[in-house]
Ligand SMILES: Nc1ncnc2c1ncn2[C@@H]1O[C@H](COP(=O)(O)OP(=O)(O)OP(=O)(O)O)[C@@H](O)[C@H]1O
């Protein structure tokens with residue numbers, strides 16, 4: 001039961017919710033039933049069938065409609081007396097500026113990507129509005145409170161880098177099914193149906209050098225009037241046969257590894273059946289490209305079946321054909337989407353055929369989709385628990401009850417009979433460039449790198465700025481905005497193509513650049529250090545940004561392909577599982593730079609009264625009895641958090 005004071009705080013509050021998905025639906029309902037009277041809700045998405053199992057405010061008839069609006073209407077049916085304002089929009093839209101944020105007493109996030117979370121964090125800091133941040137992944141979840149100057153901001157701790165794989169593992173020596181999936185999704189699918197100008201390592205082989213790159217260059221182009229069946233078979237033979245033959249010529253690679261087997265279409269029994277069974281026009285809803293399915297066309301129904309080589313080959317050829325026959329307009333623009341059935345079918349089949357070559361077991365479409373889409377199946381109960389905790393923290397914030405704020409972690413296994421673990425929030429990280437004024441350091445070859453590289457690779461990808469403005473002293477080098485004068489816009493465009501040292505106000509070693517995002521009202525200084533050489537493999541960006549945000553890379557190799565496609569429900573901050581020991585204690589992993597270096601861990605009891613620290617992660621140290629089954633890497637549940645693959649984070653749960 002709420003006290004009188006709580007009720008009055010609730011009634012007088014104006015609240016902004018961002019996200020009306022799994023957490024958002026629960027949250028809106030709980031806010032309404034707790035007595036909140038004035039709720040605003042932003043969500044940019046429309047309702048999909050796959051949301052209906054847990055986003056309980058939505059029904060089949062709502063598919064295709066705005067989540068924010070339908071959620072509003074559904075809650076108003078049982079709480080008609082309250083005011084709910086919905087915005088079907090991206091929270092990054094300029095309309096949602098600092099003044100917009102200032103009208104709220106508290107902001108509650110129910111988002112699913114790092115990019116949007118960072119953006120909201122910055123606006124809350126700029127507007128000095130408290131933020132309650134949240135995230136769930138399967139059984140895990142967390143709620144954290146962020147208040148300018150009093151607690152850590154959402155970005156005070158670096159987020160774990162996304163899981164990546166060395167290019168050569170993906171292109172030449174896969175040993176796990178996930179390697180085949182990454183190859184099929186990020187290389188083959190992109191090469192066939194994505195942006196042709198994008199760099200693609202599909203034809204990089206460990207042997208390479210003299211291998212016929214000419215052959216590789218144009219093989220993916222469909223020749224004028226080339227029969228689609230022939231084209232599909234030619235691609236099949238090239239990627240599963242010829243490319244493997246070429247890789248085999250590098251004896252060095254296979255000295256200590258099993259040699260892969262090239263597979264040609266002629267080796268696959270009965271693929272010709274495709275001609276008889278495949279019926280492109282059979283099942284599809286006119287004008288709905290997403291209803292196109294190779295499985296449906298071939299009469300394969302169960303996504304949990306593991307297909308044979310023959311079936312995978314038929315799906316591969318049929319899916320390729322369907323893209324060209326039914327979705328030709330999209331070719332050249334497609335990116336892999338886990339909700340695109342035909343794309344999932346193509347990627348599953350291609351990954352399985354590659355897996356056979358390398359002696360890796362087949363996987364079903366259902367499993368392949370989970371791996372390709374980094375899907376951790378959502379648990380509705382976790383969303384409900386987390387939403388309840390958000391409201392509890394929001395009420396404390398409204399009452400200014402700072403001594404009782406808690407970051408709460410929802411665990412998968414009880415620890416000391418507790419599933420929820422509350423921890424006191426920590427003070428702001430003094431070296432966080434978002435909420436403090438710490439300068440960053442950029443090592444870059446100022447005679448070779450262009451301003452464009454700096455803007456794309458650092459300002460947008462690493463610093464997460466949307467509307468950057470770059471200054472050297474009082475000289476403005478770059479700015480974006482709709483209201484720029486034509487000649488200024490032309491100047492900035494010209495600057496983008498200049499190397500740093502040749503800019504009107506030259507940027508060289510020792511320069512201090514100021515980078516600002518006007519919308520986020522975020523400004524930071526970057527000290528420039530000239531460096532002549534960069535290792536192409538290990539430092540592919542040709543520039544290195546350091547400061548607080550450098551997350552320690554998980555693997556040694558740096559030339560990596562990320563398996564990250566950017567869409568998943570995931571936590572606001574990391575909960576990295578620890579090695580299990582034979583006790584049943586919860587440990588806090590400190591991921592501040594020194595702590596990572598020292599590998600420090602602290603027990604909850606050690607820190608229960610801690611006022612300051614770098615708490616980043618919490619993990620349940622389970623005893624052997626309830627220790628989850630050890631999974632092979634292929635089966636790791638992988639989660640990531642992103643809108644922008646460059647900045648996304650991912651966690652793996654065991
Ligand atoms: N930049 C953004 N602006 C507004 N809303 C956003 C933004 N980024 C994400 N969201 C919303 O946050 C919600 C997150 O909900 P949830 O994690 O349940 O994801 P989902 O897309 O509904 O489900 P799933 O990803 O599991 O299919 C989504 O409804 C999404 O539209």
Ligand SMILES: [Zn+2]
Pocket residue numbers: 152153154155156157428429432433434435436
């Ligand atoms: Zn911070």
